[in-house]
Amino acid sequence: MVADAQNYSLEEMDRQSFFHPTTSIAEHLRDGPTIIAGGTGVRLRDRRGRELIDCGAGLWCVNVGYGRAELGDAAARAMAELGYYHTFSAYSNEPIIRLADRLLTLFREKAGVPGLARVFFGTSGSDANDTNFKLVRYYNNLRGRPQKKKIIARLGAYHGLTYAAGSLTGIAAFHRAFDLPVAGVLHTACPHFYRFARPGENEAAFTDRLIADLEALIAREGPDTIAAFIAEPVMGTGGALVPPKDYFARVGRLLAEHDILLIADEVITGFGRTGVWFASALYGLQPDLVTLAKGLTSAYFPLSASLVGERIWSVLREASPHSGPVMHGFTYSGHPVGGAVAMANLDIIENEQMVENAAQMGPYLRQCLRQRIGDHPFVGDIRGEGLMIGVEFVADKQTRRFFAPDSQPQRLVARNAFDEGLLVRALGFTDTVSFSPPLCIGPAEIDEAVERFARALARTMPELSRLAR
Ligand SMILES: Cc1ncc(COP(=O)(O)O)c(C=O)c1O
CATH class of the missing domain: 3.40.640.10 (Type I PLP-dependent aspartate aminotransferase-like (Major domain))
Structure with missing residues (x-):
C-alpha cells in the first residue's frame, strides 16, 4: 500500500530492489515479477487476481497444499x-x-x-x-x-x-x-x-x-x-x-x-x-x-x-x-x-492419508496425460512415480531426434500453460515439464489441469514445429 501511495508500484519496487534466485536479470528488468498473493489447496492467486493451479507445488515442496492454518x-x-x-x-x-x-x-x-x-x-x-x-x-x-x-x-x-x-x-x-x-x-x-x-x-x-x-x-x-x-x-x-x-x-x-x-x-x-x-x-x-x-x-x-x-x-x-x-x-x-x-x-x-492419495492420483494423472496428449507429435515420453511426473518433448518421435540444445521447447509450453492458468515446471536438462502438484490434489483438479495443459500445448504447436525443423 505504501508503495502504491508513493506512486511506485510493488512490481517496480521488486524490479529495483530484489535480486531473484535463478532468474534472468534482463528478463526480470523487462517483464517484472509475478507476485503471488495467496493460495488454498492446489490453487494460487497472483496480485492481479489471476487464479493458477500449481502443478509444481512451489518447487516440489508444498506437499499438504496451500493455506493450511494448522501450520500457522x-x-x-x-x-x-x-x-x-x-x-x-x-x-x-x-x-x-x-x-x-x-x-x-x-x-x-x-x-x-x-x-x-x-x-x-x-x-x-x-x-x-x-x-x-x-x-x-x-x-x-x-x-x-x-x-x-x-x-x-x-x-x-x-x-x-x-x-x-x-x-x-x-x-x-x-x-x-x-x-x-x-x-x-x-x-x-x-x-x-x-x-x-x-x-x-x-x-x-x-x-x-x-x-x-x-x-x-x-x-x-x-x-x-x-x-x-x-x-x-x-x-x-x-x-x-x-x-x-x-x-x-x-x-x-x-x-x-x-x-x-x-x-x-x-x-x-x-x-x-x-x-x-x-x-x-x-x-x-x-x-x-x-x-x-x-x-x-x-x-x-x-x-x-x-x-x-x-x-x-x-x-x-x-x-x-x-x-x-x-x-x-x-x-x-x-x-x-x-x-x-x-x-x-x-x-x-x-x-489425511496424503501418501495414499499420491499413490492413487499419480497413476490417474499419468493416464489422463497419456490419453489427452500422448499422441501429440512432440510429446515423446510421459513417466514418473506417484505425483512426480515428467513430460519430455522430442523433435521427431519416430527417430527419437531431440530438439537442438538451447531451443528449450519446454519453456515455451510452460509459459503458455501459465497463460492458461497452470503452473508446471520447465526442466532444462531433458526438455521436460514436470507435474508435481500438492499431494492433496483430487481427480477433478487433475482433469482441469490436464485440460489447461492440452490447450497450452496446442497454442505452442507453431513454435514447436518451427523449432523441430
Ligand atoms: C533432490 C534435491 N536435493 C537438494 C535440493 C536443494 O534444496 P534447497 O533448494 O532447499 O537448498 C533440491 C532442490 O530442489 C533437490 O531437488
Whole structure:
C-alpha cells in the first residue's frame, strides 16, 4: 500500500530492489515479477487476481497444499513459547527432540532402513547435502583414510546450489559461472533410458552400460579414493527420471564391494511425493546418509535434515572422547519453530492419508496425460512415480531426434500453460515439464489441469514445429 501511495508500484519496487534466485536479470528488468498473493489447496492467486493451479507445488515442496492454518497455528504457538534458542553445546528444545525421534522411526519403518542413528538439522536441502559431504570426509579422516574422499554423483542430478552441493549437482548450467564443480566430485552417467539409450539398446543393455561405466570410473580413480555415491532415487530437476529396473540393486552391490557410502537425496522424494513415504523403499536402498527438506514442513518453514546411519555414527561416537566436538552447525540448526511446524505437517500427511492419495492420483494423472496428449507429435515420453511426473518433448518421435540444445521447447509450453492458468515446471536438462502438484490434489483438479495443459500445448504447436525443423 505504501508503495502504491508513493506512486511506485510493488512490481517496480521488486524490479529495483530484489535480486531473484535463478532468474534472468534482463528478463526480470523487462517483464517484472509475478507476485503471488495467496493460495488454498492446489490453487494460487497472483496480485492481479489471476487464479493458477500449481502443478509444481512451489518447487516440489508444498506437499499438504496451500493455506493450511494448522501450520500457522503450530508456528505461532512455538514462537510464543520459545521463539528461538540455539542447539550448539547440547542445548535442545522439545519440538526438535520429538521431530528427530519421529523422523528416525518413520524412515526405519517406512523405508525399511533399520540402521539410522541420528538426525542433524539445517534449513535447506543444499545445506543438508553440504553437511553430508562434510560428514563423509570426517568419517574417513577418523578412520585414518584421508585419501578416501571423492564423491560420485550423476549427470543430471540436482543436489542444491551451495558450493559443495552445487558441485554434486550434475547440470553444467549451474556450474559454468562459478567455476564448479570443486575438486573431489565426479559425475557418472545419467540413468535415463528414453533419452540416453543408444540406438538399438534395450533397457537391460543400457543398465549394463551404466554399471560398466561406474565400475570403470571407480577403477580409474582407485576405489581407495572414492568415499561416497549420492543419488536422488527418482531424479527431479533432471526430468522426473525413474531409474531402470535393477539399476540401484547393481549400484548397491558395487558400492558394497568397494566400501563406498550411499547418500540418498530424498529432498523431493521424501514425505509421499512418489506415492510411498520415502522412495528409498521403492528401490531397496540402504543409505548411510539421507537428505530431507521440502516436504518435511511442506515448505511452510525452512527446515532440512540429514539422517546419519549407524556405520558413520559409530565411528564419530567412538572417536569423540579424543576428537573433541563436531565443529559443524548453523545458527538455525534445530530451530524449535521448524520442529513444531514439521510435527504438525506430518500429522496432516498421516491423518489425511496424503501418501495414499499420491499413490492413487499419480497413476490417474499419468493416464489422463497419456490419453489427452500422448499422441501429440512432440510429446515423446510421459513417466514418473506417484505425483512426480515428467513430460519430455522430442523433435521427431519416430527417430527419437531431440530438439537442438538451447531451443528449450519446454519453456515455451510452460509459459503458455501459465497463460492458461497452470503452473508446471520447465526442466532444462531433458526438455521436460514436470507435474508435481500438492499431494492433496483430487481427480477433478487433475482433469482441469490436464485440460489447461492440452490447450497450452496446442497454442505452442507453431513454435514447436518451427523449432523441430
Ligand atoms: C533432490 C534435491 N536435493 C537438494 C535440493 C536443494 O534444496 P534447497 O533448494 O532447499 O537448498 C533440491 C532442490 O530442489 C533437490 O531437488
